[in-house]
Amino acid sequence: MSPETQGRRTPGADLPDHPDRLWRPAEPKRAYDVVIVGGGGHGLATAYYLAKNHGITDVAVLERGWLAGGNMARNTTIIRSNYLWDESAGIYEHALKLWEGLEEDLGYPLLFSQRGVLNLAHSLQDVRDSVRRVNANRLNGVDAEWLTPEQVKEVCPIVDISPDVRYPVLGGTYQPRAGIAKHDYVAWGFAKAASDLGVDMIEHCEVTGLDVRDGRVTGVRTTRGAIAAGKVALAAAGHSSVVAGYAGVSLPVQSHPLQALVSELLEPVHPTVVMSNAVHVYVSQAHKGELVMGAGIDAANSYRQRGAFHIIERQMSAALELFPVFARAHVLRTWGGVVDVTPDASPIVGLTPVENLYVNCGWGTGGFKATPGVGWCYAHTVATGEPHPLNAPFSLDRFTTGKLVDEHGAAAVAH
Amino acid sequence: MLLIPCPWCGPRDEAEFHYGGQAHIAYPDNPAALSDEEWARYLFFRDNPKGPFAERWSHTAGCRRWFNVVRDTATNEIHAVYRVGEPRPVTA
Numbered sequence: 001m002s003p004e005t006q007g008r009r010t011p012g013a014d015l016p017d018h019p020d021r022l023w024r025p026a027e028p029k030r031a032y033d034v035v036i037v038g039g040g041g042h043g044l045a046t047a048y049y050l051a052k053n054h055g056i057t058d059v060a061v062l063e064r065g066w067l068a069g070g071n072m073a074r075n076t077t078i079i080r081s082n083y084l085w086d087e088s089a090g091i092y093e094h095a096l097k098l099w100e101g102l103e104e105d106l107g108y109p110l111l112f113s114q115r116g117v118l119n120l121a122h123s124l125q126d127v128r129d130s131v132r133r134v135n136a137n138r139l140n141g142v143d144a145e146w147l148t149p150e151q152v153k154e155v156c157p158i159v160d161i162s163p164d165v166r167y168p169v170l171g172g173t174y175q176p177r178a179g180i181a182k183h184d185y186v187a188w189g190f191a192k193a194a195s196d197l198g199v200d201m202i203e204h205c206e207v208t209g210l211d212v213r214d215g216r217v218t219g220v221r222t223t224r225g226a227i228a229a230g231k232v233a234l235a236a237a238g239h240s241s242v243v244a245g246y247a248g249v250s251l252p253v254q255s256h257p258l259q260a261l262v263s264e265l266l267e268p269v270h271p272t273v274v275m276s277n278a279v280h281v282y283v284s285q286a287h288k289g290e291l292v293m294g295a296g297i298d299a300a301n302s303y304r305q306r307g308a309f310h311i312i313e314r315q316m317s318a319a320l321e322l323f324p325v326f327a328r329a330h331v332l333r334t335w336g337g338v339v340d341v342t343p344d345a346s347p348i349v350g351l352t353p354v355e356n357l358y359v360n361c362g363w364g365t366g367g368f369k370a371t372p373g374v375g376w377c378y379a380h381t382v383a384t385g386e387p388h389p390l391n392a393p394f395s396l397d398r399f400t401t402g403k404l405v406d407e408h409g410a411a412a413v414a415h
Numbered sequence: 416m417l418l419i420p421c422p423w424c425g426p427r428d429e430a431e432f433h434y435g436g437q438a439h440i441a442y443p444d445n446p447a448a449l450s451d452e453e454w455a456r457y458l459f460f461r462d463n464p465k466g467p468f469a470e471r472w473s474h475t476a477g478c479r480r481w482f483n484v485v486r487d488t489a490t491n492e493i494h495a496v497y498r499v500g501e502p503r504p505v506t507a
Contacts, residue, residue, distance in 0.1 A: 299434035
């Protein structure tokens with residue numbers, strides 16, 4: 001720095017202007033037609049489709065932290081629709097079809113990459129279940145193939161298919177249209193598009209109560225004051241029990257930490273996504289180069305966004321068996337999110353016993369892939385007061401009628 | 416990882432234990448008399464508080480006995496450990 005300028009220039013004065021914000025920061029109004037509790041992917045997608053598909057724009061998305069800073073920032077971004085039952089195929093495949101046109105629809109890049117997903121089988125029972133699931137997928141119009149170990153190796157050359165390892169690969173299911181997307185971009189794309197249509201994004205606004213009169217919800221109480229609402233749509237993931245409890249609604253969900261980790265940046269070695277139900281690990285390589293790995297849930301209930309180390313240790317040892325090439329990779333960071341798990345590993349989307357109060361929860365370890373699909377269907381449910389046909393099977397009352405949608409086999413992570 | 420004070424063996428790593436979910440859920444006295452709603456409650460609905468929670472643990476890699484713990488799910492702090500059959504202690 002020359003003596004002339006020293007002390008006269010403001011540091012940073014030469015920097016370019018702050019880029020345009022993607023969404024309008026909004027102050028909470030006193031009332032909205034619809035208040036969405038939870039500014040994660042599901043809440044944002046619901047707001048977008050409420051505005052776009054139903055013309056409902058007097059909508060606030062309330063987020064207790066920063067937008068999409070909960071599980072939307074913590075998931076492993078896997079997108080697929082190869083679930084077993086017709087009900088699940090319906091909603092997950094609807095989501096996948098929306099993903100396929102979403103960048104264009106939102107006018108925002110999402111790094112959506114259909115690089116395929118392999119679900120490995122390590123035991124004869126795995127093989128039988130997997131082949132059955134492939135057949136079920138095909139009957140539902142979901143792309144699915146059963147691959148032999150050699151075919152698995154062709155799709156993903158770094159998988160060790162030798163028969164003498166701890167978890168021998170006996171084959172795998174493959175969904176070529178599955179893949180990954182950049183989770184932050186997905187949230188930002190939905191937030192921008194919804195904001196452009198008039199939705200208010202209100203961050204650092206925690207819901208602390210729900211006002212219910214004569215069996216009908218009339219508003220929310222928040223850390224930024226009371227807000228009246230014609231309808232309230234919950235999309236609070238791990239905190240669903242807490243929020244629904246404000247209205248006296250019990251949910252059959254339990255909150256658990258779910259962990260994931262990334263390695264440092266590495267050259268491209270992993271062309272697809274590999275999931276292994278039996279050993280609780282799922283791996284892909286992000287565009288930037290990190291290996292992204294998810295673990296299973298911690299057994300004990302907790303609302304802490306960190307899990308136990310022995311879960312990570314187990315997951316890493318399983319990953320190393322499958323991918324010996326990872327032996328020299330270093331963990332860059334690990335983290336956890338709080339997921340709400342249902343007894344049948346399927347979500348709850350629909351009406352509640354309280355009028356005008358709607359619930360979307362119970363996505364457990366796999367909500368990211370459903371983001372556009374559930375946003376579409378939940379928006380329909382909130383707008384019309386009736387479940388969309390694709391989320392009707394995922395009602396809260398299925399636990400009373402007994403018509404469960406058991407997806408423990410396809411949900412991939414131990415519930 | 417939790418450090419869980421087993422009432423018989425003392426403090427041990429969480430990895431030695433098996434989790435059993437909410438404590439004090441009694442089998443219905445007269446199952447035949449339950450309505451569908453009551454069955455649903457018994458089978459599928461458990462408390463999920465953000466705060467103190469009475470839960471069951473089994474020391475599977477140690478004494479193999481079941482016992483109860485009051486743990487705060489917001490902090491993971493363990494407030495009390497007590498034996499099966501004992502009432503839930505009053506904790507702060």
